[in-house]
Amino acid sequence: MSRHAISYNARAVVTGAGNGIGRAFAMELHRRGGKVVCSDIDFESADQTASFIRSKGGSALAVKCDVAALGDVKQLADTAREWFGEPTSLLVNNAGVGIGGQCVEEISIDDWQWVMGINLWGVIHGCHVFVPELKAQGRGGVINVASAASFGAAPMMAAYNTTKSAVVSLTETLHSEVFSYGVHVSALCPTFVKTDVIKNARMAASSKGKLMGREKAQSLMDKLGHSPESVVVKSLNGLDKNKIHVLPQLDARIAWRFKRMSPSQFIRFSGLMASQLD
Numbered sequence: 001m002s003r004h005a006i007s008y009n010a011r012a013v014v015t016g017a018g019n020g021i022g023r024a025f026a027m028e029l030h031r032r033g034g035k036v037v038c039s040d041i042d043f044e045s046a047d048q049t050a051s052f053i054r055s056k057g058g059s060a061l062a063v064k065c066d067v068a069a070l071g072d073v074k075q076l077a078d079t080a081r082e083w084f085g086e087p088t089s090l091l092v093n094n095a096g097v098g099i100g101g102q103c104v105e106e107i108s109i110d111d112w113q114w115v116m117g118i119n120l121w122g123v124i125h126g127c128h129v130f131v132p133e134l135k136a137q138g139r140g141g142v143i144n145v146a147s148a149a150s151f152g153a154a155p156m157m158a159a160y161n162t163t164k165s166a167v168v169s170l171t172e173t174l175h176s177e178v179f180s181y182g183v184h185v186s187a188l189c190p191t192f193v194k195t196d197v198i199k200n201a202r203m204a205a206s207s208k209g210k211l212m213g214r215e216k217a218q219s220l221m222d223k224l225g226h227s228p229e230s231v232v233v234k235s236l237n238g239l240d241k242n243k244i245h246v247l248p249q250l251d252a253r254i255a256w257r258f259k260r261m262s263p264s265q266f267i268r269f270s271g272l273m274a275s276q277l278d
């Protein structure tokens with residue numbers, strides 16, 4: 001990949017950089033010569049990521065930011081601009097939370113609002129605040145971390161699936177609006193990645209049984225999950241090629257093609273597969 005690609009020597013802001021995929025993005029962007037603002041709702045974890053990068057001779061700043069709060073995201077952009085001495089050139093909207101274990105009518109409104117606030121509004125806030133400065137520079141990138149859940153229709157995951165599907169739609173629309181400005185926009189759609197997302201998720205016990213409960217989800221992640229580092233490398237390389245959807249794993253690519261070829265069969269198959277897990 002050319003050293004002039006967007007993921008190299010970036011002035012990057014990563015949300016949710018204190019753990020998992022966000023931490024791997026911060027490290028890889030440092031490896032590619034970038035300066036990284038590591039933000040997270042948990043300042044201590046963001047600071048650990050930033051300190052690690054500095055210990056390797058890199059340039060990183062930790063910032064506390066709750067992506068669900070527009071004011072925090074505006075402050076994040078201002079802090080980043082001041083620290084870089086220039087506007088941000090790459091935004092990774094990564095912060096997100098998991099939720100599952102209940103069917104649609106069982107999910108509480110509080111749970112819907114919680115997950116929409118972080119997984120969807122967090123990405124909307126990031127795009128709203130940072131895209132004007134990317135367009136003005138005539139170059140840059142946005143990675144929105146979605147999920148294969150955006151198209152997988154897995155039962156007992158409606159709230160999570162809905163947020164990720166909306167993130168893909170937002171990404172596609174933004175891509176169509178800004179590609180002519182030299183701004184690359186892509187959605188990362190992984191299946192399982194080995195992180196703490198399930199441990200940190202709200203996983204309720206369903207009245208319909210344990211379908212996709214915490215233990216089952218964790219055991220699938222342990223068996224099938226890829227490393228955050230491998231997924232992040234594919235995401236950044238995909239952004240550099242201006243790919244709109246980055247499907248970093250084979251199972252995600254198979255599911256994507258199946259869904260496009262035969263949506264109704266895919267959705268019913270997805271339900272049947274999940275019912276075998278109980």
Ligand SMILES: NC(=O)c1ccc[n+]([C@@H]2O[C@H](COP(=O)([O-])OP(=O)(O)OC[C@H]3O[C@@H](n4cnc5c(N)ncnc54)[C@H](O)[C@@H]3O)[C@@H](O)[C@H]2O)c1
Nearest residue numbers: 016018019020021041066067095096147192193195196197
């Ligand atoms: N791990 C997977 O299997 C997987 C698969 C597909 C998509 N994803 C997505 O990847 C992204 C990263 O998740 P992960 O797997 O690394 O999980 P993780 O739980 O390991 O890390 C998430 C990070 O986000 C931070 N965070 C949570 N709420 C926040 C908020 N309101 N504001 C700012 N930061 C916040 C957490 O403190 C944590 O550091 C999420 O958007 C998730 O939905 C994960």
